[in-house]
Amino acid sequence: MTGVMVRSDLPGKLHEGKVRELYDLGDDRLLMVATDRVSTYDVVMPTPVPRKGEVLTRLSAHWFDRTADVVPNHMISVVEAGDTLKLGGTSVNAGEAGLAGRSMVVRKAEPILVECVVRGYITGSGWSEYRQSGSVCGIVLLEGLIESQMLPDPIFTPTTKAETGHDMPMTFEEVVDFIGEEMANVIKLRSLALYRYAAGVAEERGIIIADTKFEFGVIDGEITLIDEALTPDSSRFWPMAGYEAGHGQPSFDKQYVRDWASDTGWNREPPAPELPPDIVEASSERYTEAYRLITGDPLPDAS
Structure with a gap:
């Protein structure tokens, strides 16, 4: 290690x-x-x-x-x-x-400055937005959805890519205005294709990918996946065993740290509070367990 x-x-x-x-x-x-x-x-x-x-x-x-x-x-x-x-x-x-x-x-790569979020389930900020407006990033959803419910089809819900501060939701039309229709269509279709493929693979391993985020760039004229892919930082991973819509789900991602931070009453502005040792240990275990569950192998020793 x-x-x-x-x-x-x-x-x-x-x-x-x-x-x-x-x-x-x-x-x-x-x-x-x-x-x-x-x-x-x-x-x-x-x-x-x-x-x-x-x-x-x-x-x-x-x-x-x-x-x-x-x-x-x-x-x-x-x-x-x-x-x-x-x-x-x-x-x-x-x-x-x-x-x-x-x-x-x-x-x-020359980065494309759009965060490409795909949601297969209604949770997190998407759930908050849906409760307020019945839509997410301008996409009107069915009435009566409950928290953590699987959507009929995955949806593309992009955000800005902020160097500092918070990323802001974008409609697809705003993405088109920002980067052009052709590029916007490519990153949308590629994001959805990646999510569908990965969700199917993860399901075989007993994991639900509730949502995830991709980033793209241009290399030699080709729109290419960059940064990271389908990690506990960019995705929500839920165990299929015990999944039940209607409330939040246990997860193998940094949601555990988010939940702890929210429970402290922290105002989400710097400086952030120190993580207690038990939260650090449990978080590390969740990250390594996510790797094992998805790949089928323990995390290799890098030494």
């Missing part, structure tokens, strides 16, 4: 997001490092969750491999302990730097 990583702090860092950090490897390649930071309501919590970054990277790699025939993606390889990387002109041993298992070499 790698040590807990709050940030990588290696030479040549290009960008630091809420969870991931990027480095330029040259030849149109990037190193994408998933730290153990956890963000809740778009605020980074002060306490890391052990092995979280490994789960995000290895589970993304699992899905990138499985969905490559559905939609092209940016992955080249997962970084392992014996790899050596050139960062800022310096040779870095991946194992010694704590990068093994939590880092991925990817192709550079």
